[in-house]
Amino acid sequence: MRQLTNAGRLHCGIGPNSYRVRIFMAEKGIDLPRVEVDLMTGEHRRPDFLRLNSLGQIPVLELDDGSVITESIAICRYLDALEPEPPLFGAGPKERGLVEMWNRRAEIELFGTVGNIALHSHAMFANRLTQFPAFAETERAAAPRKWAWLEREMADGRPFLAGEHFSVADITAAVVSWLGDFFGVPVPPSLPRVEAWLERVRSRPSWSV
Ligand SMILES: N[C@@H](CCC(=O)N[C@@H](CS)C(=O)NCC(=O)O)C(=O)O
Known part of the structure:
Protein backbone atom coordinates (compact mmCIF):
# COMPACT_ATOMS: atom_id res chain seq x y z
CA MET A 1 0.00 0.00 0.00
CA GLU A 83 -4.80 7.87 -8.67
CA PRO A 84 -6.73 7.01 -11.85
CA GLU A 85 -5.77 3.32 -11.99
CA PRO A 86 -7.66 1.08 -11.77
CA PRO A 87 -10.62 3.14 -13.01
CA LEU A 88 -13.19 2.38 -10.31
CA PHE A 89 -15.63 4.97 -11.68
CA GLY A 90 -15.56 3.31 -15.08
CA ALA A 91 -13.48 3.70 -18.22
CA GLY A 92 -15.07 5.47 -21.15
CA PRO A 93 -18.44 7.20 -21.42
CA LYS A 94 -20.69 4.15 -21.33
CA GLU A 95 -18.98 2.49 -18.40
CA ARG A 96 -18.83 5.75 -16.46
CA GLY A 97 -22.56 6.18 -16.93
CA LEU A 98 -23.27 2.63 -15.87
CA VAL A 99 -21.06 2.88 -12.80
CA GLU A 100 -22.78 6.11 -11.76
CA MET A 101 -26.17 4.55 -12.35
CA TRP A 102 -25.38 1.45 -10.32
CA ASN A 103 -23.73 3.32 -7.51
CA ARG A 104 -26.81 5.54 -7.22
CA ARG A 105 -29.11 2.53 -7.37
CA ALA A 106 -27.03 0.75 -4.73
CA GLU A 107 -27.15 3.81 -2.48
CA ILE A 108 -30.84 4.53 -2.90
CA GLU A 109 -32.38 1.08 -3.24
CA LEU A 110 -30.10 -1.04 -1.05
CA PHE A 111 -28.16 1.23 1.31
CA GLY A 112 -31.21 3.41 1.91
CA THR A 113 -33.41 0.47 2.82
CA VAL A 114 -30.98 -1.30 5.16
CA GLY A 115 -29.84 2.04 6.59
CA ASN A 116 -33.44 2.96 7.45
CA ILE A 117 -33.93 -0.33 9.25
CA ALA A 118 -30.87 0.34 11.39
CA LEU A 119 -31.69 4.01 12.00
CA HIS A 120 -35.30 3.38 12.95
CA SER A 121 -34.93 0.20 15.00
CA HIS A 122 -31.55 0.09 16.71
CA ALA A 123 -30.88 1.55 20.15
CA MET A 124 -27.57 2.90 18.85
CA PHE A 125 -29.48 5.60 16.91
CA ALA A 126 -32.16 6.40 19.50
CA ASN A 127 -30.51 9.73 20.38
CA ARG A 128 -29.76 10.58 16.81
CA LEU A 129 -33.30 10.90 15.40
CA THR A 130 -36.95 10.27 16.15
CA GLN A 131 -37.31 6.60 15.43
CA PHE A 132 -40.35 5.19 13.68
CA PRO A 133 -40.26 1.44 14.37
CA ALA A 134 -43.18 0.79 12.01
CA PHE A 135 -41.17 2.37 9.19
CA ALA A 136 -38.22 0.12 10.09
CA GLU A 137 -40.55 -2.88 9.77
CA THR A 138 -41.83 -1.72 6.36
CA GLU A 139 -38.24 -1.41 5.22
CA ARG A 140 -37.39 -4.80 6.74
CA ALA A 141 -40.11 -6.33 4.59
CA ALA A 142 -38.80 -4.49 1.55
CA ALA A 143 -35.14 -5.51 1.94
CA PRO A 144 -35.47 -9.07 0.54
CA ARG A 145 -37.39 -7.66 -2.42
CA LYS A 146 -34.52 -5.25 -3.13
CA TRP A 147 -31.98 -8.08 -3.23
CA ALA A 148 -34.36 -10.15 -5.39
CA TRP A 149 -34.55 -7.18 -7.75
CA LEU A 150 -30.75 -7.19 -7.97
CA GLU A 151 -30.86 -10.92 -8.74
CA ARG A 152 -33.17 -10.24 -11.69
CA GLU A 153 -31.01 -7.34 -12.83
CA MET A 154 -27.95 -9.61 -12.94
CA ALA A 155 -29.73 -12.24 -15.04
CA ASP A 156 -27.46 -11.43 -17.99
CA GLY A 157 -24.61 -13.12 -16.12
CA ARG A 158 -22.34 -10.09 -15.83
CA PRO A 159 -19.78 -10.49 -13.07
CA PHE A 160 -20.14 -7.03 -11.53
CA LEU A 161 -22.97 -4.55 -11.07
CA ALA A 162 -21.93 -2.21 -13.86
CA GLY A 163 -20.64 -4.90 -16.22
CA GLU A 164 -17.36 -6.68 -16.74
CA HIS A 165 -15.29 -4.66 -14.29
CA PHE A 166 -15.27 -4.21 -10.55
CA SER A 167 -16.29 -0.66 -9.63
CA VAL A 168 -17.25 1.65 -6.81
CA ALA A 169 -20.85 0.47 -7.32
CA ASP A 170 -19.80 -3.02 -6.19
CA ILE A 171 -18.18 -1.50 -3.13
CA THR A 172 -21.35 0.37 -2.20
CA ALA A 173 -23.69 -2.57 -2.74
CA ALA A 174 -21.48 -5.18 -1.08
CA VAL A 175 -20.97 -2.95 1.96
CA VAL A 176 -24.76 -2.97 2.34
CA SER A 177 -24.59 -6.75 2.77
CA TRP A 178 -21.99 -6.21 5.51
CA LEU A 179 -24.20 -3.61 7.17
CA GLY A 180 -27.18 -5.96 6.90
CA ASP A 181 -25.24 -8.79 8.54
CA PHE A 182 -24.47 -6.49 11.44
CA PHE A 183 -28.05 -5.31 11.90
CA GLY A 184 -29.76 -8.66 11.34
CA VAL A 185 -30.89 -7.97 7.78
CA PRO A 186 -28.89 -10.55 5.83
CA VAL A 187 -29.05 -11.03 2.09
CA PRO A 188 -31.79 -13.62 1.63
CA PRO A 189 -30.86 -17.14 0.51
CA SER A 190 -31.63 -18.61 -2.92
CA LEU A 191 -30.36 -15.70 -4.95
CA PRO A 192 -27.53 -17.47 -6.78
CA ARG A 193 -26.35 -14.54 -8.91
CA VAL A 194 -26.24 -12.16 -5.98
CA GLU A 195 -24.51 -14.82 -3.90
CA ALA A 196 -21.85 -15.42 -6.57
CA TRP A 197 -21.33 -11.69 -7.06
CA LEU A 198 -20.96 -11.15 -3.30
CA GLU A 199 -18.47 -13.99 -3.10
CA ARG A 200 -16.52 -12.37 -5.95
CA VAL A 201 -16.42 -9.03 -4.13
CA ARG A 202 -15.87 -10.33 -0.62
CA SER A 203 -12.97 -12.53 -1.67
CA ARG A 204 -10.99 -9.53 -2.90
CA PRO A 205 -8.13 -8.54 -0.58
CA SER A 206 -9.65 -5.04 -0.25
CA TRP A 207 -12.65 -6.47 1.62
CA SER A 208 -10.58 -7.23 4.70
CA VAL A 209 -9.25 -3.72 5.32
N1 LIG B 1 -23.67 10.55 2.98
C1 LIG B 1 -22.55 10.38 3.87
C2 LIG B 1 -23.04 9.62 5.08
C3 LIG B 1 -22.02 9.59 6.20
C4 LIG B 1 -22.56 8.88 7.43
O1 LIG B 1 -23.78 8.74 7.63
N2 LIG B 1 -21.65 8.38 8.27
C5 LIG B 1 -22.05 7.72 9.46
C6 LIG B 1 -21.13 6.54 9.75
S1 LIG B 1 -21.25 5.33 8.47
C7 LIG B 1 -21.95 8.68 10.62
O2 LIG B 1 -21.00 9.42 10.72
N3 LIG B 1 -22.93 8.64 11.50
C8 LIG B 1 -22.94 9.41 12.68
C9 LIG B 1 -24.20 10.21 12.78
O3 LIG B 1 -24.84 10.46 11.76
O4 LIG B 1 -24.52 10.57 13.90
C10 LIG B 1 -21.40 9.67 3.16
O5 LIG B 1 -21.65 9.07 2.10
O6 LIG B 1 -20.26 9.71 3.59
Whole structure:
Protein backbone atom coordinates (compact mmCIF):
# COMPACT_ATOMS: atom_id res chain seq x y z
CA MET A 1 0.00 0.00 0.00
CA ARG A 2 1.48 3.34 -1.03
CA GLN A 3 1.09 6.06 1.57
CA LEU A 4 -0.01 9.32 -0.08
CA THR A 5 1.62 12.41 1.31
CA ASN A 6 0.18 15.89 0.75
CA ALA A 7 -3.24 14.41 -0.07
CA GLY A 8 -4.82 15.17 3.26
CA ARG A 9 -5.80 13.08 6.22
CA LEU A 10 -8.86 10.92 6.53
CA HIS A 11 -11.09 11.20 9.58
CA CYS A 12 -12.85 7.86 9.76
CA GLY A 13 -14.03 5.10 12.04
CA ILE A 14 -16.62 2.36 12.28
CA GLY A 15 -19.55 2.24 9.90
CA PRO A 16 -20.24 1.48 6.27
CA ASN A 17 -19.17 4.81 4.81
CA SER A 18 -15.66 4.82 6.23
CA TYR A 19 -15.49 1.20 5.13
CA ARG A 20 -16.38 2.16 1.55
CA VAL A 21 -13.49 4.62 1.42
CA ARG A 22 -11.05 2.15 3.01
CA ILE A 23 -11.99 -0.51 0.41
CA PHE A 24 -11.67 2.06 -2.37
CA MET A 25 -8.17 3.03 -1.22
CA ALA A 26 -7.14 -0.63 -0.91
CA GLU A 27 -8.32 -1.27 -4.48
CA LYS A 28 -6.18 1.66 -5.61
CA GLY A 29 -3.23 0.42 -3.55
CA ILE A 30 -3.04 3.70 -1.64
CA ASP A 31 -3.49 4.89 1.90
CA LEU A 32 -3.74 8.21 3.71
CA PRO A 33 -2.85 9.31 7.21
CA ARG A 34 -5.92 8.57 9.30
CA VAL A 35 -7.55 10.15 12.33
CA GLU A 36 -9.79 7.73 14.17
CA VAL A 37 -13.15 9.23 15.17
CA ASP A 38 -14.95 7.30 17.89
CA LEU A 39 -18.66 7.36 17.09
CA MET A 40 -19.46 5.36 20.19
CA THR A 41 -18.20 8.08 22.52
CA GLY A 42 -19.77 10.82 20.40
CA GLU A 43 -16.53 12.35 19.16
CA HIS A 44 -18.33 13.28 15.95
CA ARG A 45 -20.70 15.55 17.90
CA ARG A 46 -17.95 17.59 19.54
CA PRO A 47 -17.40 21.19 18.42
CA ASP A 48 -13.95 20.55 16.95
CA PHE A 49 -15.33 17.79 14.73
CA LEU A 50 -18.45 19.77 13.81
CA ARG A 51 -16.14 22.51 12.58
CA LEU A 52 -14.86 19.97 10.06
CA ASN A 53 -18.26 18.55 9.11
CA SER A 54 -21.33 20.41 10.28
CA LEU A 55 -23.36 17.23 9.71
CA GLY A 56 -21.29 15.39 12.31
CA GLN A 57 -20.56 12.44 10.06
CA ILE A 58 -17.58 10.44 8.93
CA PRO A 59 -15.68 9.98 6.69
CA VAL A 60 -14.13 13.41 6.26
CA LEU A 61 -11.08 14.21 4.20
CA GLU A 62 -9.16 17.21 5.50
CA LEU A 63 -6.78 18.53 2.89
CA ASP A 64 -3.45 20.09 3.72
CA ASP A 65 -4.72 23.57 2.78
CA GLY A 66 -7.52 23.22 5.31
CA SER A 67 -10.28 22.46 2.80
CA VAL A 68 -12.63 19.66 3.69
CA ILE A 69 -14.31 17.05 1.49
CA THR A 70 -17.14 15.04 3.01
CA GLU A 71 -19.38 12.39 1.43
CA SER A 72 -17.76 9.03 0.78
CA ILE A 73 -18.21 9.14 -2.96
CA ALA A 74 -16.85 12.69 -3.19
CA ILE A 75 -13.76 11.53 -1.28
CA CYS A 76 -13.45 8.54 -3.60
CA ARG A 77 -13.72 10.82 -6.63
CA TYR A 78 -10.92 13.01 -5.29
CA LEU A 79 -8.76 9.93 -4.74
CA ASP A 80 -9.66 8.63 -8.19
CA ALA A 81 -8.46 11.87 -9.74
CA LEU A 82 -5.15 11.54 -7.87
CA GLU A 83 -4.80 7.87 -8.67
CA PRO A 84 -6.73 7.01 -11.85
CA GLU A 85 -5.77 3.32 -11.99
CA PRO A 86 -7.66 1.08 -11.77
CA PRO A 87 -10.62 3.14 -13.01
CA LEU A 88 -13.19 2.38 -10.31
CA PHE A 89 -15.63 4.97 -11.68
CA GLY A 90 -15.56 3.31 -15.08
CA ALA A 91 -13.48 3.70 -18.22
CA GLY A 92 -15.07 5.47 -21.15
CA PRO A 93 -18.44 7.20 -21.42
CA LYS A 94 -20.69 4.15 -21.33
CA GLU A 95 -18.98 2.49 -18.40
CA ARG A 96 -18.83 5.75 -16.46
CA GLY A 97 -22.56 6.18 -16.93
CA LEU A 98 -23.27 2.63 -15.87
CA VAL A 99 -21.06 2.88 -12.80
CA GLU A 100 -22.78 6.11 -11.76
CA MET A 101 -26.17 4.55 -12.35
CA TRP A 102 -25.38 1.45 -10.32
CA ASN A 103 -23.73 3.32 -7.51
CA ARG A 104 -26.81 5.54 -7.22
CA ARG A 105 -29.11 2.53 -7.37
CA ALA A 106 -27.03 0.75 -4.73
CA GLU A 107 -27.15 3.81 -2.48
CA ILE A 108 -30.84 4.53 -2.90
CA GLU A 109 -32.38 1.08 -3.24
CA LEU A 110 -30.10 -1.04 -1.05
CA PHE A 111 -28.16 1.23 1.31
CA GLY A 112 -31.21 3.41 1.91
CA THR A 113 -33.41 0.47 2.82
CA VAL A 114 -30.98 -1.30 5.16
CA GLY A 115 -29.84 2.04 6.59
CA ASN A 116 -33.44 2.96 7.45
CA ILE A 117 -33.93 -0.33 9.25
CA ALA A 118 -30.87 0.34 11.39
CA LEU A 119 -31.69 4.01 12.00
CA HIS A 120 -35.30 3.38 12.95
CA SER A 121 -34.93 0.20 15.00
CA HIS A 122 -31.55 0.09 16.71
CA ALA A 123 -30.88 1.55 20.15
CA MET A 124 -27.57 2.90 18.85
CA PHE A 125 -29.48 5.60 16.91
CA ALA A 126 -32.16 6.40 19.50
CA ASN A 127 -30.51 9.73 20.38
CA ARG A 128 -29.76 10.58 16.81
CA LEU A 129 -33.30 10.90 15.40
CA THR A 130 -36.95 10.27 16.15
CA GLN A 131 -37.31 6.60 15.43
CA PHE A 132 -40.35 5.19 13.68
CA PRO A 133 -40.26 1.44 14.37
CA ALA A 134 -43.18 0.79 12.01
CA PHE A 135 -41.17 2.37 9.19
CA ALA A 136 -38.22 0.12 10.09
CA GLU A 137 -40.55 -2.88 9.77
CA THR A 138 -41.83 -1.72 6.36
CA GLU A 139 -38.24 -1.41 5.22
CA ARG A 140 -37.39 -4.80 6.74
CA ALA A 141 -40.11 -6.33 4.59
CA ALA A 142 -38.80 -4.49 1.55
CA ALA A 143 -35.14 -5.51 1.94
CA PRO A 144 -35.47 -9.07 0.54
CA ARG A 145 -37.39 -7.66 -2.42
CA LYS A 146 -34.52 -5.25 -3.13
CA TRP A 147 -31.98 -8.08 -3.23
CA ALA A 148 -34.36 -10.15 -5.39
CA TRP A 149 -34.55 -7.18 -7.75
CA LEU A 150 -30.75 -7.19 -7.97
CA GLU A 151 -30.86 -10.92 -8.74
CA ARG A 152 -33.17 -10.24 -11.69
CA GLU A 153 -31.01 -7.34 -12.83
CA MET A 154 -27.95 -9.61 -12.94
CA ALA A 155 -29.73 -12.24 -15.04
CA ASP A 156 -27.46 -11.43 -17.99
CA GLY A 157 -24.61 -13.12 -16.12
CA ARG A 158 -22.34 -10.09 -15.83
CA PRO A 159 -19.78 -10.49 -13.07
CA PHE A 160 -20.14 -7.03 -11.53
CA LEU A 161 -22.97 -4.55 -11.07
CA ALA A 162 -21.93 -2.21 -13.86
CA GLY A 163 -20.64 -4.90 -16.22
CA GLU A 164 -17.36 -6.68 -16.74
CA HIS A 165 -15.29 -4.66 -14.29
CA PHE A 166 -15.27 -4.21 -10.55
CA SER A 167 -16.29 -0.66 -9.63
CA VAL A 168 -17.25 1.65 -6.81
CA ALA A 169 -20.85 0.47 -7.32
CA ASP A 170 -19.80 -3.02 -6.19
CA ILE A 171 -18.18 -1.50 -3.13
CA THR A 172 -21.35 0.37 -2.20
CA ALA A 173 -23.69 -2.57 -2.74
CA ALA A 174 -21.48 -5.18 -1.08
CA VAL A 175 -20.97 -2.95 1.96
CA VAL A 176 -24.76 -2.97 2.34
CA SER A 177 -24.59 -6.75 2.77
CA TRP A 178 -21.99 -6.21 5.51
CA LEU A 179 -24.20 -3.61 7.17
CA GLY A 180 -27.18 -5.96 6.90
CA ASP A 181 -25.24 -8.79 8.54
CA PHE A 182 -24.47 -6.49 11.44
CA PHE A 183 -28.05 -5.31 11.90
CA GLY A 184 -29.76 -8.66 11.34
CA VAL A 185 -30.89 -7.97 7.78
CA PRO A 186 -28.89 -10.55 5.83
CA VAL A 187 -29.05 -11.03 2.09
CA PRO A 188 -31.79 -13.62 1.63
CA PRO A 189 -30.86 -17.14 0.51
CA SER A 190 -31.63 -18.61 -2.92
CA LEU A 191 -30.36 -15.70 -4.95
CA PRO A 192 -27.53 -17.47 -6.78
CA ARG A 193 -26.35 -14.54 -8.91
CA VAL A 194 -26.24 -12.16 -5.98
CA GLU A 195 -24.51 -14.82 -3.90
CA ALA A 196 -21.85 -15.42 -6.57
CA TRP A 197 -21.33 -11.69 -7.06
CA LEU A 198 -20.96 -11.15 -3.30
CA GLU A 199 -18.47 -13.99 -3.10
CA ARG A 200 -16.52 -12.37 -5.95
CA VAL A 201 -16.42 -9.03 -4.13
CA ARG A 202 -15.87 -10.33 -0.62
CA SER A 203 -12.97 -12.53 -1.67
CA ARG A 204 -10.99 -9.53 -2.90
CA PRO A 205 -8.13 -8.54 -0.58
CA SER A 206 -9.65 -5.04 -0.25
CA TRP A 207 -12.65 -6.47 1.62
CA SER A 208 -10.58 -7.23 4.70
CA VAL A 209 -9.25 -3.72 5.32
N1 LIG B 1 -23.67 10.55 2.98
C1 LIG B 1 -22.55 10.38 3.87
C2 LIG B 1 -23.04 9.62 5.08
C3 LIG B 1 -22.02 9.59 6.20
C4 LIG B 1 -22.56 8.88 7.43
O1 LIG B 1 -23.78 8.74 7.63
N2 LIG B 1 -21.65 8.38 8.27
C5 LIG B 1 -22.05 7.72 9.46
C6 LIG B 1 -21.13 6.54 9.75
S1 LIG B 1 -21.25 5.33 8.47
C7 LIG B 1 -21.95 8.68 10.62
O2 LIG B 1 -21.00 9.42 10.72
N3 LIG B 1 -22.93 8.64 11.50
C8 LIG B 1 -22.94 9.41 12.68
C9 LIG B 1 -24.20 10.21 12.78
O3 LIG B 1 -24.84 10.46 11.76
O4 LIG B 1 -24.52 10.57 13.90
C10 LIG B 1 -21.40 9.67 3.16
O5 LIG B 1 -21.65 9.07 2.10
O6 LIG B 1 -20.26 9.71 3.59
